[in-house]
Amino acid sequence: MAEPVIQLRGVGKAVPGLPHLLSDVSLSVERGSSVAIMGRSGSGKSTMLSVLGLLDPDFAGEYLLNGQRVDRLSSRACDRLRGTEIGFVFQRFALFAHLSALENVMVPLRHRGGSTERAMRHRAHAALDSVDMGHAARRRPRHLSGGEQQRVAIARALINDPALILADEPTGSLDADTGRTIVSLLLGRVAEQGAALVVVTHEHDVAAEMDDLLRLTRGTLAPGSEVPAPAADHRPPALAEAGA
Amino acid sequence: MNLLRIALQSIAVNWVRTLLAIIALSSSVVGVVTVASAAATIETTVTHRALMADGSPSTLLVSGLNGAEGLTESVEWKAQLQPYVGGGSVARIAQLESATIVSEGRSDSVDISFTEPELTRNHPFEVLGGRWLGGRRDTVAVPVVVNRLEANALDLRLGGAIELRASTAETTLQALVVGVVEDGAHDQRAYVALADADAFLRGNQAQLTTSLEVAAPGLATEDLTRRLNGLSSLRGVRVDWAVQRVDTVGGLRQEVEATRSAFLVVGILGLVAGAVAVANIGLSAVRERSSELSLRRALGARRWHLPAVMVLESQLIAVVAGVVAIAMSWAIYPTLAQQFGAPYGIAAPPYPTAVAAAGILVGMGTALLGGLVPAVHSMRAPIASIMRA
Numbered sequence: 001m002a003e004p005v006i007q008l009r010g011v012g013k014a015v016p017g018l019p020h021l022l023s024d025v026s027l028s029v030e031r032g033s034s035v036a037i038m039g040r041s042g043s044g045k046s047t048m049l050s051v052l053g054l055l056d057p058d059f060a061g062e063y064l065l066n067g068q069r070v071d072r073l074s075s076r077a078c079d080r081l082r083g084t085e086i087g088f089v090f091q092r093f094a095l096f097a098h099l100s101a102l103e104n105v106m107v108p109l110r111h112r113g114g115s116t117e118r119a120m121r122h123r124a125h126a127a128l129d130s131v132d133m134g135h136a137a138r139r140r141p142r143h144l145s146g147g148e149q150q151r152v153a154i155a156r157a158l159i160n161d162p163a164l165i166l167a168d169e170p171t172g173s174l175d176a177d178t179g180r181t182i183v184s185l186l187l188g189r190v191a192e193q194g195a196a197l198v199v200v201t202h203e204h205d206v207a208a209e210m211d212d213l214l215r216l217t218r219g220t221l222a223p224g225s226e227v228p229a230p231a232a233d234h235r236p237p238a239l240a241e242a243g244a
Numbered sequence: 245m246n247l248l249r250i251a252l253q254s255i256a257v258n259w260v261r262t263l264l265a266i267i268a269l270s271s272s273v274v275g276v277v278t279v280a281s282a283a284a285t286i287e288t289t290v291t292h293r294a295l296m297a298d299g300s301p302s303t304l305l306v307s308g309l310n311g312a313e314g315l316t317e318s319v320e321w322k323a324q325l326q327p328y329v330g331g332g333s334v335a336r337i338a339q340l341e342s343a344t345i346v347s348e349g350r351s352d353s354v355d356i357s358f359t360e361p362e363l364t365r366n367h368p369f370e371v372l373g374g375r376w377l378g379g380r381r382d383t384v385a386v387p388v389v390v391n392r393l394e395a396n397a398l399d400l401r402l403g404g405a406i407e408l409r410a411s412t413a414e415t416t417l418q419a420l421v422v423g424v425v426e427d428g429a430h431d432q433r434a435y436v437a438l439a440d441a442d443a444f445l446r447g448n449q450a451q452l453t454t455s456l457e458v459a460a461p462g463l464a465t466e467d468l469t470r471r472l473n474g475l476s477s478l479r480g481v482r483v484d485w486a487v488q489r490v491d492t493v494g495g496l497r498q499e500v501e502a503t504r505s506a507f508l509v510v511g512i513l514g515l516v517a518g519a520v521a522v523a524n525i526g527l528s529a530v531r532e533r534s535s536e537l538s539l540r541r542a543l544g545a546r547r548w549h550l551p552a553v554m555v556l557e558s559q560l561i562a563v564v565a566g567v568v569a570i571a572m573s574w575a576i577y578p579t580l581a582q583q584f585g586a587p588y589g590i591a592a593p594p595y596p597t598a599v600a601a602a603g604i605l606v607g608m609g610t611a612l613l614g615g616l617v618p619a620v621h622s623m624r625a626p627i628a629s630i631m632r633a
Contacts, residue, residue: 050628055541055542056627079541079547080546082541083545094539096539098256098257111544
């Protein structure tokens with residue numbers, strides 16, 4: 001069995017005066033596998049991604065990333081892990097408008113440091129080539145289509161060879177055909193790099209492409225479209241392995 | 245290096261903000277450099293003028309030698325005082341109650357000092373044309389040096405023949421204008437070599453008074469008075485001499501110091517305004533760039549990267565603003581120097597490069613102060629908000 005990249009055990013997140021944003025969430029995602037999380041607005045999807053992405057350190061429960069407990073790490077350690085082990089893909093691409101495609105892909109490398117300018121450029125060119133965007137390295141986002149921008153964003157997410165890719169509605173701003181291409185590309189690149197992929201999406205077509213499908217309802221994670229059940233043998237591997 | 249690159253990219257893209265910050269900062273620095281330049285010009289001008297007109301610090305005037313006998317006696321007094329002042333100077337100055345210069349039918353009442361060439365040891369006159377007293381005489385005419393005001397009053401030219409007359413007109417003196425000087429005086433003056441005018445002065449002895457200007461570092465009125473009381477080789481001429489301090493450099497410097505302090509306050513206020521402007525622009529930028537900062541954190545930026553980039557940006561802007569400020573202050577300096585130095589006709593001091601260099605450092609310090617607030621603010625960028633953007 002492949003080693004889990006992420007393992008959540010009894011993760012909860014509460015804000016005083018509000019219903020639980022996350023409640024007793026357990027999840028396991030292995031290297032090379034993908035999970036789709038679906039849910040309505042306000043169901044806790046963004047909170048889930050924030051926790052998984054080490055953007056929000058204030059939660060209860062255990063979180064293991066590559067076998068390492070990260071739920072008690074310092075802010076500095078979280079920053080370091082986020083830069084090396086996690087890649088983000090956003091719905092609206094979140095590219096820097098003033099930077100070229102190449103420079104956008106280089107951003108994580110610049111913040112990571114430790115490489116020469118030449119090495120960073122070489123690596124960024126290779127990343128762009130891997131998503132068929134090598135021809136547009138010098139173009140700025142406004143001169144790229146939505147699909148092209150998302151390809152650049154994927155290259156940026158993968159530039160540091162992360163163990164975990166978190167994609168927030170990666171096809172939400174794209175037409176159906178382009179969306180399918182992007183999902184295919186994302187899955188292909190993730191499989192090639194041996195990373196784990198967690199995709200938050202509203203689209204069933206996208207979710208169907210993933211290895212597992214989970215549903216988040218009022219902060220509670222459950223398989224597929226089912227309501228949470230304490231002991232369900234038909235649970236997807238992602239939940240069963242995490243002991244949910 | 246990577247953070248510097250990020251800062252440069254950010255400065256380039258937010259050019260309006262960058263431009264506003266540069267304008268705010270360079271205005272502050274120009275203000276400081278201008279104020280410092282003006283203060284330096286005023287101090288130089290005032291000091292120079294005081295030196296020319298009233299002599300170097302510790303200049304005392306011994307007066308009270310009257311008539312022809314007083315003129316003769318002054319030679320003895322000078323001889324006895326010279327060893328006392330050591331490396332200082334003693335210059336005799338004879339004056340007539342009233343005298344007139346006549347040139348081409350026009351005449352002007354003027355204050356004439358019949359003195360010795362070494363007077364300039366204590367009064368660094370600016371020679372505007374010709375030469376100062378002393379040196380070889382080319383003609384039988386007595387060489388005369390006039391100040392700028394007198395040259396203008398009678399439209400005197402170098403080499404022009406003039407006539408000196410005492411009010412009693414007992415004798416006259418044919419003279420030649422050999423030099424024009426700026427002596428810092430507010431009235432028309434002329435200087436004649438004392439040795440060349442002996443007969444003329446003795447011919448008008450009823451109006452004649454002779455003084456000795458004594459200058460030496462640290463010389464005090466009481467010391468000189470005591471020394472004069474001890475003079476033993478006088479020829480029995482009774483004189484009612486008096487000693488008075490005539491230098492004004494010290495007092496004027498104190499007055500200028502007050503002006504400089506006032507200027508400094510204005511400069512500091514300008515800097516504070518610049519820092520506030522930079523801080524305000526920076527804070528607006530932090531709010532505006534909130535999502536960018538959060539995204540950078542998501543992409544691996546350490547917590548300290550964000551304030552570091554903000555500070556780098558402010559310092560890069562400060563360097564550009566400093567260069568702009570130096571260029572501007574250098575361009576306006578001649579006008580400034582003329583404004584503050586022209587009334588005395590004294591050459592302005594050179595552009596204060598040290599002040600300008602300090603201006604860049606001050607600008608960087610101001611930008612740092614102004615940039616710290618947004619930098620600290622940037623550390624609080626809500627990182628998780630990127631997932632809700």
